[in-house]
Amino acid sequence: MQTDQRFPVGIIGSGAMGSGIAQVAAMAGHDVIVLDSNPAALEKSKQQLGATLLKLQEKGKLADAQAVINRLSFATDNNAFASCGLVIEAIVENLEIKKKVFAGLEDVVSASCILASNTSSLSIASIASACKRPERVLGIHFFNPAPLMALVEVIPAVQTEAGLPEQVKALMLQWGKAPVIAKDTPGFIVNRVARPFYGEALRVYEEGIAGMATIDWAMTTLSGFKMGPFILMDYIGHDVNYVVTETVFQSFFYDPRYKPSFSQKRLLEAGWLGRKSGRGFYNYAEGATQPEPVQDEVAGRKIAERILFMLINEAVDALQWQIASAADIELAMTKGVNYPKGLLQWCDELGADYVLAGLDALYDTYREDRYRASALLRKVGIERIKLIA
Numbered sequence: 451m452q453t454d455q456r457f458p459v460g461i462i463g464s465g466a467m468g469s470g471i472a473q474v475a476a477m478a479g480h481d482v483i484v485l486d487s488n489p490a491a492l493e494k495s496k497q498q499l500g501a502t503l504l505k506l507q508e509k510g511k512l513a514d515a516q517a518v519i520n521r522l523s524f525a526t527d528n529n530a531f532a533s534c535g536l537v538i539e540a541i542v543e544n545l546e547i548k549k550k551v552f553a554g555l556e557d558v559v560s561a562s563c564i565l566a567s568n569t570s571s572l573s574i575a576s577i578a579s580a581c582k583r584p585e586r587v588l589g590i591h592f593f594n595p596a597p598l599m600a601l602v603e604v605i606p607a608v609q610t611e612a613g614l615p616e617q618v619k620a621l622m623l624q625w626g627k628a629p630v631i632a633k634d635t636p637g638f639i640v641n642r643v644a645r646p647f648y649g650e651a652l653r654v655y656e657e658g659i660a661g662m663a664t665i666d667w668a669m670t671t672l673s674g675f676k677m678g679p680f681i682l683m684d685y686i687g688h689d690v691n692y693v694v695t696e697t698v699f700q701s702f703f704y705d706p707r708y709k710p711s712f713s714q715k716r717l718l719e720a721g722w723l724g725r726k727s728g729r730g731f732y733n734y735a736e737g738a739t740q741p742e743p744v745q746d747e748v749a750g751r752k753i754a755e756r757i758l759f760m761l762i763n764e765a766v767d768a769l770q771w772q773i774a775s776a777a778d779i780e781l782a783m784t785k786g787v788n789y790p791k792g793l794l795q796w797c798d799e800l801g802a803d804y805v806l807a808g809l810d811a812l813y814d815t816y817r818e819d820r821y822r823a824s825a826l827l828r829k830v831g832i833e834r835i836k837l838i839a
Protein backbone atom coordinates (compact mmCIF):
# COMPACT_ATOMS: atom_id res chain seq x y z
CA MET A 451 0.00 0.00 0.00
CA GLN A 452 1.15 3.55 -0.64
CA THR A 453 2.73 5.27 2.34
CA ASP A 454 0.64 8.40 1.75
CA GLN A 455 -2.48 7.44 3.70
CA ARG A 456 -4.57 10.07 1.88
CA PHE A 457 -4.20 8.51 -1.57
CA PRO A 458 -7.20 8.80 -3.90
CA VAL A 459 -9.75 6.01 -3.56
CA GLY A 460 -11.72 4.64 -6.51
CA ILE A 461 -15.20 3.17 -6.14
CA ILE A 462 -16.79 1.12 -8.94
CA GLY A 463 -20.57 0.92 -8.72
CA SER A 464 -22.54 3.89 -7.43
CA GLY A 465 -25.49 1.96 -5.98
CA ALA A 466 -26.45 1.70 -2.33
CA MET A 467 -23.09 0.28 -1.21
CA GLY A 468 -20.73 2.15 -3.56
CA SER A 469 -22.26 5.51 -2.65
CA GLY A 470 -22.10 4.72 1.07
CA ILE A 471 -18.46 3.63 0.88
CA ALA A 472 -17.61 6.74 -1.18
CA GLN A 473 -19.12 8.90 1.59
CA VAL A 474 -17.08 7.11 4.26
CA ALA A 475 -13.80 7.47 2.33
CA ALA A 476 -14.39 11.13 1.44
CA MET A 477 -15.32 11.97 5.03
CA ALA A 478 -12.06 10.28 6.09
CA GLY A 479 -10.19 12.81 3.92
CA HIS A 480 -9.55 10.93 0.68
CA ASP A 481 -10.21 12.23 -2.80
CA VAL A 482 -12.77 9.74 -4.11
CA ILE A 483 -13.57 8.87 -7.71
CA VAL A 484 -16.92 7.11 -8.15
CA LEU A 485 -17.49 5.20 -11.39
CA ASP A 486 -20.61 3.55 -12.77
CA SER A 487 -21.44 2.10 -16.17
CA ASN A 488 -24.92 3.63 -15.86
CA PRO A 489 -24.80 7.46 -16.10
CA ALA A 490 -28.26 7.78 -14.50
CA ALA A 491 -27.09 5.79 -11.43
CA LEU A 492 -24.00 7.99 -11.24
CA GLU A 493 -26.06 11.19 -11.36
CA LYS A 494 -28.41 9.84 -8.67
CA SER A 495 -25.43 8.98 -6.46
CA LYS A 496 -23.96 12.47 -6.94
CA GLN A 497 -27.25 14.17 -6.00
CA GLN A 498 -27.88 11.91 -3.01
CA LEU A 499 -24.35 12.17 -1.64
CA GLY A 500 -24.47 15.98 -1.87
CA ALA A 501 -27.84 16.10 -0.10
CA THR A 502 -26.74 13.63 2.62
CA LEU A 503 -23.54 15.54 3.37
CA LEU A 504 -25.38 18.87 3.59
CA LYS A 505 -27.94 17.30 5.93
CA LEU A 506 -25.13 16.00 8.16
CA GLN A 507 -23.76 19.55 8.33
CA GLU A 508 -27.21 20.94 9.19
CA LYS A 509 -27.45 18.42 12.04
CA GLY A 510 -24.01 19.49 13.29
CA LYS A 511 -22.45 16.11 12.51
CA LEU A 512 -20.11 17.44 9.80
CA ALA A 513 -18.16 20.70 9.94
CA ASP A 514 -17.72 21.43 6.23
CA ALA A 515 -19.93 19.48 3.84
CA GLN A 516 -18.70 21.41 0.81
CA ALA A 517 -15.09 20.37 1.49
CA VAL A 518 -16.19 16.71 1.44
CA ILE A 519 -18.33 17.25 -1.68
CA ASN A 520 -15.29 18.82 -3.39
CA ARG A 521 -13.30 15.66 -2.74
CA LEU A 522 -15.86 13.57 -4.66
CA SER A 523 -15.67 13.20 -8.42
CA PHE A 524 -17.70 11.02 -10.79
CA ALA A 525 -16.52 9.15 -13.86
CA THR A 526 -17.60 6.64 -16.46
CA ASP A 527 -14.11 5.65 -17.63
CA ASN A 528 -11.58 3.45 -15.80
CA ASN A 529 -8.73 5.86 -16.67
CA ALA A 530 -9.96 8.11 -13.85
CA PHE A 531 -8.49 5.52 -11.43
CA ALA A 532 -4.86 5.99 -12.62
CA SER A 533 -3.72 7.71 -9.40
CA CYS A 534 -5.71 5.58 -6.92
CA GLY A 535 -4.05 3.72 -4.04
CA LEU A 536 -7.16 1.64 -3.43
CA VAL A 537 -10.12 0.75 -5.63
CA ILE A 538 -13.21 -0.85 -4.07
CA GLU A 539 -15.64 -2.63 -6.36
CA ALA A 540 -19.36 -2.58 -5.41
CA ILE A 541 -21.11 -3.58 -8.63
CA VAL A 542 -23.73 -6.25 -9.29
CA GLU A 543 -23.17 -9.59 -7.45
CA ASN A 544 -22.08 -11.58 -10.49
CA LEU A 545 -18.73 -13.39 -10.58
CA GLU A 546 -18.13 -13.20 -14.34
CA ILE A 547 -18.89 -9.45 -14.47
CA LYS A 548 -16.73 -8.79 -11.40
CA LYS A 549 -13.82 -10.75 -12.91
CA LYS A 550 -14.03 -8.74 -16.11
CA VAL A 551 -14.02 -5.48 -14.14
CA PHE A 552 -10.98 -6.54 -12.07
CA ALA A 553 -9.04 -7.62 -15.18
CA GLY A 554 -9.81 -4.26 -16.82
CA LEU A 555 -8.73 -2.31 -13.74
CA GLU A 556 -5.19 -3.64 -13.82
CA ASP A 557 -4.60 -1.95 -17.19
CA VAL A 558 -4.99 1.50 -15.65
CA VAL A 559 -3.99 1.42 -11.97
CA SER A 560 -0.45 1.60 -10.58
CA ALA A 561 1.42 -1.54 -9.50
CA SER A 562 0.92 -0.65 -5.82
CA CYS A 563 -2.83 -0.06 -6.02
CA ILE A 564 -4.92 -2.38 -3.84
CA LEU A 565 -8.00 -3.88 -5.47
CA ALA A 566 -10.90 -4.82 -3.21
CA SER A 567 -14.33 -6.32 -3.65
CA ASN A 568 -17.36 -5.57 -1.48
CA THR A 569 -18.95 -8.90 -2.47
CA SER A 570 -21.28 -10.47 0.12
CA SER A 571 -21.10 -14.03 -1.12
CA LEU A 572 -18.55 -14.65 -3.86
CA SER A 573 -15.13 -16.18 -3.32
CA ILE A 574 -12.36 -13.59 -3.19
CA ALA A 575 -9.95 -16.18 -4.59
CA SER A 576 -12.00 -16.51 -7.77
CA ILE A 577 -12.29 -12.73 -8.20
CA ALA A 578 -8.51 -12.37 -7.64
CA SER A 579 -7.83 -15.09 -10.20
CA ALA A 580 -8.85 -12.62 -12.93
CA CYS A 581 -5.83 -10.42 -12.09
CA LYS A 582 -2.22 -10.57 -13.22
CA ARG A 583 -1.23 -9.55 -9.68
CA PRO A 584 -3.78 -11.39 -7.53
CA GLU A 585 -1.66 -10.74 -4.41
CA ARG A 586 -3.03 -7.18 -4.30
CA VAL A 587 -6.66 -8.34 -4.19
CA LEU A 588 -8.79 -8.87 -1.07
CA GLY A 589 -12.34 -8.47 0.17
CA ILE A 590 -13.42 -5.35 2.07
CA HIS A 591 -17.02 -6.08 3.03
CA PHE A 592 -19.05 -3.13 4.34
CA PHE A 593 -22.55 -3.42 5.74
CA ASN A 594 -25.62 -1.50 4.66
CA PRO A 595 -25.81 1.47 5.18
CA ALA A 596 -22.02 1.78 5.03
CA PRO A 597 -21.77 5.21 6.72
CA LEU A 598 -23.76 3.96 9.74
CA MET A 599 -22.66 0.36 10.17
CA ALA A 600 -19.29 0.16 11.90
CA LEU A 601 -18.34 -3.38 10.92
CA VAL A 602 -16.05 -4.10 7.97
CA GLU A 603 -14.98 -7.67 7.19
CA VAL A 604 -11.48 -7.76 5.67
CA ILE A 605 -11.07 -10.98 3.69
CA PRO A 606 -7.71 -12.14 2.35
CA ALA A 607 -7.81 -14.61 -0.53
CA VAL A 608 -5.31 -17.46 -0.70
CA GLN A 609 -3.38 -15.31 -3.18
CA THR A 610 -3.34 -12.12 -1.03
CA GLU A 611 0.09 -10.81 -0.01
CA ALA A 612 0.93 -11.39 3.66
CA GLY A 613 0.58 -8.19 5.68
CA LEU A 614 -1.96 -6.57 3.35
CA PRO A 615 -5.02 -7.48 5.47
CA GLU A 616 -3.42 -5.86 8.54
CA GLN A 617 -2.64 -2.70 6.54
CA VAL A 618 -6.21 -2.52 5.30
CA LYS A 619 -7.46 -3.13 8.83
CA ALA A 620 -5.39 -0.14 10.00
CA LEU A 621 -6.87 1.98 7.20
CA MET A 622 -10.41 0.96 8.16
CA LEU A 623 -9.69 2.03 11.75
CA GLN A 624 -8.63 5.43 10.39
CA TRP A 625 -11.97 5.55 8.57
CA GLY A 626 -13.71 5.09 11.94
CA LYS A 627 -14.75 1.51 11.24
CA ALA A 628 -14.59 -1.68 13.33
CA PRO A 629 -12.64 -4.08 11.09
CA VAL A 630 -12.40 -7.85 11.56
CA ILE A 631 -10.43 -10.38 9.54
CA ALA A 632 -12.39 -13.29 8.09
CA LYS A 633 -11.47 -16.38 6.13
CA ASP A 634 -12.51 -16.52 2.48
CA THR A 635 -15.37 -18.96 3.09
CA PRO A 636 -19.08 -18.62 2.19
CA GLY A 637 -20.82 -15.78 4.02
CA PHE A 638 -17.54 -14.79 5.75
CA ILE A 639 -18.54 -14.22 9.41
CA VAL A 640 -21.86 -12.38 9.60
CA ASN A 641 -23.71 -13.90 6.67
CA ARG A 642 -22.74 -17.36 7.88
CA VAL A 643 -23.28 -17.06 11.63
CA ALA A 644 -26.59 -15.18 11.24
CA ARG A 645 -28.24 -17.83 9.02
CA PRO A 646 -30.14 -19.62 11.84
CA PHE A 647 -31.72 -16.32 12.91
CA TYR A 648 -33.81 -16.66 9.75
CA GLY A 649 -33.58 -20.40 9.04
CA GLU A 650 -34.55 -21.72 12.47
CA ALA A 651 -37.30 -19.11 12.85
CA LEU A 652 -38.69 -20.28 9.49
CA ARG A 653 -38.48 -23.87 10.63
CA VAL A 654 -40.44 -23.15 13.84
CA TYR A 655 -43.02 -21.28 11.73
CA GLU A 656 -43.29 -23.99 9.07
CA GLU A 657 -43.81 -26.69 11.67
CA GLY A 658 -46.68 -24.65 13.10
CA ILE A 659 -45.04 -24.38 16.52
CA ALA A 660 -45.73 -20.63 16.50
CA GLY A 661 -46.87 -17.88 14.16
CA MET A 662 -44.47 -15.24 12.83
CA ALA A 663 -45.74 -12.49 15.14
CA THR A 664 -45.17 -14.74 18.15
CA ILE A 665 -41.65 -15.67 17.01
CA ASP A 666 -40.84 -11.98 16.37
CA TRP A 667 -42.20 -11.09 19.82
CA ALA A 668 -40.15 -13.84 21.50
CA MET A 669 -36.91 -12.80 19.79
CA THR A 670 -37.35 -9.09 20.58
CA THR A 671 -39.16 -8.85 23.90
CA LEU A 672 -37.75 -12.00 25.50
CA SER A 673 -34.29 -12.22 23.90
CA GLY A 674 -33.45 -8.56 23.29
CA PHE A 675 -32.88 -8.58 19.51
CA LYS A 676 -33.75 -5.24 17.90
CA MET A 677 -35.97 -6.82 15.24
CA GLY A 678 -37.67 -10.19 14.96
CA PRO A 679 -36.63 -12.55 12.14
CA PHE A 680 -39.78 -12.10 10.01
CA ILE A 681 -39.87 -8.31 10.26
CA LEU A 682 -36.14 -8.30 9.47
CA MET A 683 -36.47 -10.62 6.44
CA ASP A 684 -39.26 -8.37 5.13
CA TYR A 685 -37.03 -5.35 5.73
CA ILE A 686 -33.97 -6.83 3.99
CA GLY A 687 -36.16 -8.09 1.13
CA HIS A 688 -36.64 -11.74 0.18
CA ASP A 689 -34.84 -11.18 -3.12
CA VAL A 690 -31.70 -10.45 -1.07
CA ASN A 691 -32.18 -12.58 2.07
CA TYR A 692 -33.39 -15.74 0.32
CA VAL A 693 -30.66 -15.50 -2.32
CA VAL A 694 -27.95 -15.17 0.35
CA THR A 695 -29.33 -18.27 2.13
CA GLU A 696 -29.45 -20.25 -1.11
CA THR A 697 -25.92 -19.15 -2.08
CA VAL A 698 -24.52 -20.07 1.36
CA PHE A 699 -26.33 -23.46 1.20
CA GLN A 700 -24.92 -24.26 -2.26
CA SER A 701 -21.45 -22.96 -1.39
CA PHE A 702 -21.31 -25.18 1.70
CA PHE A 703 -21.81 -28.24 -0.49
CA TYR A 704 -25.48 -28.44 0.56
CA ASP A 705 -24.90 -28.69 4.31
CA PRO A 706 -28.46 -29.13 5.75
CA ARG A 707 -27.72 -26.51 8.41
CA TYR A 708 -28.17 -23.82 5.77
CA LYS A 709 -31.12 -25.33 3.89
CA PRO A 710 -33.45 -22.61 2.54
CA SER A 711 -37.18 -22.68 3.27
CA PHE A 712 -40.07 -23.09 0.87
CA SER A 713 -42.14 -20.45 2.68
CA GLN A 714 -39.57 -17.82 1.88
CA LYS A 715 -38.96 -19.13 -1.65
CA ARG A 716 -42.67 -18.90 -2.45
CA LEU A 717 -42.79 -15.29 -1.25
CA LEU A 718 -39.93 -14.49 -3.60
CA GLU A 719 -41.65 -16.29 -6.49
CA ALA A 720 -44.88 -14.41 -5.78
CA GLY A 721 -43.03 -11.09 -5.86
CA TRP A 722 -43.86 -10.52 -2.19
CA LEU A 723 -40.41 -9.15 -1.51
CA GLY A 724 -41.24 -7.53 1.82
CA ARG A 725 -41.48 -3.90 2.78
CA LYS A 726 -40.31 -2.62 -0.62
CA SER A 727 -43.14 -4.39 -2.49
CA GLY A 728 -45.77 -3.67 0.16
CA ARG A 729 -46.14 -7.34 1.12
CA GLY A 730 -43.92 -10.04 2.51
CA PHE A 731 -44.59 -12.14 5.58
CA TYR A 732 -46.51 -9.10 6.81
CA ASN A 733 -48.88 -6.91 4.84
CA TYR A 734 -47.70 -3.29 4.64
CA ALA A 735 -50.83 -1.91 3.01
CA GLU A 736 -52.37 0.98 4.91
CA GLY A 737 -54.98 -0.27 7.35
CA ALA A 738 -54.03 -3.97 6.92
CA THR A 739 -54.70 -6.09 9.99
CA GLN A 740 -51.52 -7.40 11.57
CA PRO A 741 -51.24 -10.77 13.29
CA GLU A 742 -51.00 -10.56 17.07
CA PRO A 743 -48.39 -12.53 19.02
CA VAL A 744 -49.46 -15.16 21.53
CA GLN A 745 -47.64 -13.77 24.55
CA ASP A 746 -47.10 -17.01 26.42
CA GLU A 747 -43.75 -16.41 28.13
CA VAL A 748 -42.88 -20.06 28.78
CA ALA A 749 -43.56 -21.10 25.18
CA GLY A 750 -41.91 -17.91 23.88
CA ARG A 751 -38.70 -18.58 25.82
CA LYS A 752 -38.54 -22.10 24.42
CA ILE A 753 -38.79 -20.79 20.86
CA ALA A 754 -36.26 -18.01 21.42
CA GLU A 755 -33.83 -20.47 23.05
CA ARG A 756 -34.09 -22.88 20.13
CA ILE A 757 -33.10 -20.14 17.67
CA LEU A 758 -30.41 -18.87 20.04
CA PHE A 759 -28.90 -22.37 20.47
CA MET A 760 -28.61 -22.65 16.69
CA LEU A 761 -26.98 -19.20 16.46
CA ILE A 762 -24.51 -20.03 19.23
CA ASN A 763 -23.71 -23.35 17.55
CA GLU A 764 -22.93 -21.50 14.32
CA ALA A 765 -20.65 -19.01 16.10
CA VAL A 766 -18.81 -21.80 17.95
CA ASP A 767 -18.45 -23.74 14.71
CA ALA A 768 -17.01 -20.65 12.98
CA LEU A 769 -14.47 -20.51 15.80
CA GLN A 770 -13.69 -24.20 15.48
CA TRP A 771 -13.02 -23.83 11.74
CA GLN A 772 -10.92 -20.71 12.40
CA ILE A 773 -13.09 -18.47 10.23
CA ALA A 774 -12.06 -15.66 12.59
CA SER A 775 -10.81 -15.09 16.12
CA ALA A 776 -13.27 -15.25 19.03
CA ALA A 777 -12.98 -11.48 19.49
CA ASP A 778 -13.69 -10.83 15.80
CA ILE A 779 -16.71 -13.18 15.78
CA GLU A 780 -18.13 -11.25 18.75
CA LEU A 781 -17.43 -7.87 17.15
CA ALA A 782 -18.92 -9.00 13.84
CA MET A 783 -22.26 -10.03 15.31
CA THR A 784 -22.64 -7.03 17.60
CA LYS A 785 -21.48 -4.39 15.09
CA GLY A 786 -22.60 -5.99 11.80
CA VAL A 787 -26.12 -7.08 12.76
CA ASN A 788 -26.49 -5.33 16.14
CA TYR A 789 -27.02 -8.49 18.22
CA PRO A 790 -27.61 -7.59 21.87
CA LYS A 791 -24.42 -9.44 22.88
CA GLY A 792 -21.73 -11.63 21.39
CA LEU A 793 -22.87 -15.21 20.80
CA LEU A 794 -19.77 -16.73 22.43
CA GLN A 795 -20.31 -14.62 25.53
CA TRP A 796 -23.98 -15.69 25.48
CA CYS A 797 -22.83 -19.30 25.32
CA ASP A 798 -20.54 -18.80 28.33
CA GLU A 799 -23.34 -17.12 30.27
CA LEU A 800 -25.88 -19.86 29.55
CA GLY A 801 -23.26 -22.58 30.00
CA ALA A 802 -21.95 -24.54 27.02
CA ASP A 803 -23.30 -27.78 28.55
CA TYR A 804 -26.80 -26.25 28.68
CA VAL A 805 -26.63 -25.14 25.02
CA LEU A 806 -25.23 -28.54 24.05
CA ALA A 807 -28.06 -30.36 25.86
CA GLY A 808 -30.58 -28.19 23.98
CA LEU A 809 -29.00 -28.97 20.62
CA ASP A 810 -28.68 -32.67 21.40
CA ALA A 811 -32.37 -32.76 22.33
CA LEU A 812 -33.25 -31.22 18.94
CA TYR A 813 -30.96 -33.72 17.23
CA ASP A 814 -32.59 -36.64 19.04
CA THR A 815 -36.04 -35.40 18.10
CA TYR A 816 -35.36 -34.79 14.42
CA ARG A 817 -32.40 -37.07 13.67
CA GLU A 818 -31.23 -34.47 11.18
CA ASP A 819 -27.66 -33.40 10.59
CA ARG A 820 -28.93 -29.82 10.73
CA TYR A 821 -28.98 -30.07 14.53
CA ARG A 822 -25.51 -31.57 15.03
CA ALA A 823 -23.62 -29.69 17.72
CA SER A 824 -20.22 -28.29 16.86
CA ALA A 825 -17.42 -30.52 18.14
CA LEU A 826 -15.92 -27.48 19.86
CA LEU A 827 -19.18 -26.87 21.75
CA ARG A 828 -19.12 -30.49 22.95
CA LYS A 829 -15.50 -30.08 24.08
CA VAL A 830 -16.24 -26.80 25.86
CA GLY A 831 -19.40 -28.28 27.38
CA ILE A 832 -17.55 -31.27 28.77
CA GLU A 833 -14.39 -29.52 29.91
CA ARG A 834 -16.28 -26.42 31.10
CA ILE A 835 -13.76 -24.07 29.54
CA LYS A 836 -14.72 -20.58 28.45
CA LEU A 837 -14.97 -19.61 24.79
CA ILE A 838 -13.82 -16.06 25.34
CA ALA A 839 -11.40 -14.63 27.86
Ligand SMILES: NC(=O)c1ccc[n+]([C@@H]2O[C@H](COP(=O)([O-])OP(=O)(O)OC[C@H]3O[C@@H](n4cnc5c(N)ncnc54)[C@H](O)[C@@H]3O)[C@@H](O)[C@H]2O)c1
Pocket residue numbers: 462463464465466467468485486487488491492539540541542543544547551568569570571591592593594
Ligand atom coordinates in the same frame (compact mmCIF):
# COMPACT_ATOMS: atom_id res chain seq x y z
N1 LIG B 1 -27.04 -4.01 -0.49
C1 LIG B 1 -26.49 -4.59 0.56
O1 LIG B 1 -27.10 -4.71 1.64
C2 LIG B 1 -25.07 -5.09 0.48
C3 LIG B 1 -24.33 -5.24 1.66
C4 LIG B 1 -22.99 -5.64 1.58
C5 LIG B 1 -22.45 -5.95 0.34
N2 LIG B 1 -23.20 -5.82 -0.80
C6 LIG B 1 -22.54 -6.11 -2.09
O2 LIG B 1 -22.16 -4.87 -2.68
C7 LIG B 1 -22.25 -4.96 -4.10
C8 LIG B 1 -23.17 -3.86 -4.61
O3 LIG B 1 -24.44 -3.98 -4.01
P1 LIG B 1 -25.51 -2.79 -4.06
O4 LIG B 1 -26.62 -3.20 -3.17
O5 LIG B 1 -24.84 -1.48 -3.85
O6 LIG B 1 -25.98 -2.88 -5.59
P2 LIG B 1 -26.77 -1.80 -6.45
O7 LIG B 1 -27.58 -2.56 -7.43
O8 LIG B 1 -27.45 -0.80 -5.57
O9 LIG B 1 -25.60 -1.02 -7.23
C9 LIG B 1 -24.75 -1.63 -8.17
C10 LIG B 1 -24.26 -0.55 -9.13
O10 LIG B 1 -23.23 -1.12 -9.95
C11 LIG B 1 -23.39 -0.61 -11.25
N3 LIG B 1 -22.73 -1.55 -12.17
C12 LIG B 1 -23.15 -2.78 -12.53
N4 LIG B 1 -22.23 -3.35 -13.36
C13 LIG B 1 -21.23 -2.46 -13.50
C14 LIG B 1 -19.99 -2.45 -14.22
N5 LIG B 1 -19.63 -3.52 -14.96
N6 LIG B 1 -19.19 -1.37 -14.13
C15 LIG B 1 -19.56 -0.31 -13.39
N7 LIG B 1 -20.72 -0.24 -12.69
C16 LIG B 1 -21.53 -1.30 -12.75
C17 LIG B 1 -24.89 -0.49 -11.45
O11 LIG B 1 -25.18 0.45 -12.49
C18 LIG B 1 -25.34 -0.02 -10.08
O12 LIG B 1 -25.40 1.39 -10.01
C19 LIG B 1 -22.70 -6.39 -4.40
O13 LIG B 1 -21.57 -7.18 -4.62
C20 LIG B 1 -23.42 -6.80 -3.12
O14 LIG B 1 -23.41 -8.20 -2.93
C21 LIG B 1 -24.49 -5.38 -0.75
